[in-house]
Amino acid sequence: xxxxxxxxxxxxxxxxxxxxxxxxxxxxxxxxxxxxxxxxxxxxxxxxxxxxxxxxxxxxxxxxxxxxxxxxxxxxxxxxxxxxxxxxxxxxxxxxxxxxxxxxxxxxxxxxxxxxxxxxxxxxxxxxxxxxxxxxxxxxxxxxx
Amino acid sequence: xxxxxxxxxxxxxxxxxxxxxxxxxxxxxxxxxxxxxxxxxxxxxxxxxxxxxxxxxxxxxxxxxxxxxxxxxxxxxxxxxxxxxxxxxxxxxxxxxxxxxxxxxxxxxxxxxxxxxxxxxxxxxxxxxxxxxxxxxxxxxxxxx
DNA sequence: ACCTCAGTTGCGAATTGTTCGCAGCTGGTG
DNA sequence: CACCAGCTGCGAACAATTCGCAACTGAGGT
Numbered sequence: 001x002x003x004x005x006x007x008x009x010x011x012x013x014x015x016x017x018x019x020x021x022x023x024x025x026x027x028x029x030x031x032x033x034x035x036x037x038x039x040x041x042x043x044x045x046x047x048x049x050x051x052x053x054x055x056x057x058x059x060x061x062x063x064x065x066x067x068x069x070x071x072x073x074x075x076x077x078x079x080x081x082x083x084x085x086x087x088x089x090x091x092x093x094x095x096x097x098x099x100x101x102x103x104x105x106x107x108x109x110x111x112x113x114x115x116x117x118x119x120x121x122x123x124x125x126x127x128x129x130x131x132x133x134x135x136x137x138x139x140x141x142x143x144x145x
Numbered sequence: 146x147x148x149x150x151x152x153x154x155x156x157x158x159x160x161x162x163x164x165x166x167x168x169x170x171x172x173x174x175x176x177x178x179x180x181x182x183x184x185x186x187x188x189x190x191x192x193x194x195x196x197x198x199x200x201x202x203x204x205x206x207x208x209x210x211x212x213x214x215x216x217x218x219x220x221x222x223x224x225x226x227x228x229x230x231x232x233x234x235x236x237x238x239x240x241x242x243x244x245x246x247x248x249x250x251x252x253x254x255x256x257x258x259x260x261x262x263x264x265x266x267x268x269x270x271x272x273x274x275x276x277x278x279x280x281x282x283x284x285x286x287x288x289x290x
Numbered sequence: 291a292c293c294t295c296a297g298t299t300g301c302g303a304a305t306t307g308t309t310c311g312c313a314g315c316t317g318g319t320g
Numbered sequence: 321c322a323c324c325a326g327c328t329g330c331g332a333a334c335a336a337t338t339c340g341c342a343a344c345t346g347a348g349g350t
Binding site: 185187207228 | 309
């Protein structure tokens with residue numbers, strides 16, 4: 001799923017798009033590159049403070065917006081209030097959220113992608129984006145009945 | 146898509162669940178019954194004020210929560226910040242949001258429902274809920290090139 | 291190495307959407 | 321018709337995100 005997670009690749013992606021490389025941005029890229037989950041802005045802020053104790057949450061938000069607009073990170077709004085972020089460095093995928101633990105599982109399904117386009121077309125629209133989230137509990141777990 | 150939209154049916158649904166029927170709640174039910182779109186809490190508040198000029202936005206939120214928990218209305222979080230509400234009085238459907246106008250089109254697709262279950266199963270989960278939103282622009286409109 | 295300045299940052303305050311605390315009110319039951 | 325659990329209005333509290341502004345800093349040119 002991950003094509004290239006090196007910080008240098010992210011920095012290069014920024015340079016190529018004319019995004020100035022500051023210490024804060026490099027630190028955020030580093031955190032994003034390491035992240036195995038889908039951290040929120042405050043999660044990221046907390047992690048980045050290890051390297052940049054005085055970095056502001058606003059800067060984290062601003063940087064994430066810049067990276068989002070550049071197509072380098074993806075922003076997700078799962079269920080509740082806050083946004084979650086992940087690198088957009090692999091092929092498209094959707095998410096299944098464990099309703100009990102909040103754990104997020106990534107998956108792809110070409111069939112469902114195709115269907116979404118077909119549905120939009122059927123309704124007279126050209127698909128420009130979509131959001132598919134599945135919520136579930138681990139099969140065979142205690143809460144079955 | 147709509148099975149029964151009469152205010153009396155909603156009131157009865159409340160009574161049968163032990164939800165006390167106040168003037169405010171009846172007015173909110175009335176607004177929801179009439180709504181052809183997917184109004185936000187403030188939309189609903191604004192409409193309800195016609196009948197109850199002193200109703201508080203907090204009451205609207207509280208009532209919507211009560212109705213949501215009772216399974217009488219559904220709460221959606223499309224793209225941006227605020228929640229949108231609709232009666233849960235028909236069969237399940239998903240939404241396509243016009244990326245330009247914000248207009249919401251409802252649709253159902255048994256195939257996609259089936260696929261979602263299949264995917265969850267494949268990942269070792271039992272599907273308990275899902276969210277599918279398509280974003281698109283009207284095909285053949287100006288912004289094609 | 292140094293200058294320059296547009297772009298970036300930190301701070302705290304503003305915004306937006308939603309919820310809470312509490313004193314007063316009210317539906318529906320006896 | 322009285323009672324009281326549950327409901328309401330109000331304004332304040334909250335949470336996530338954005339903004340305004342003065343100070344700072346990368347990276348290109350010299």
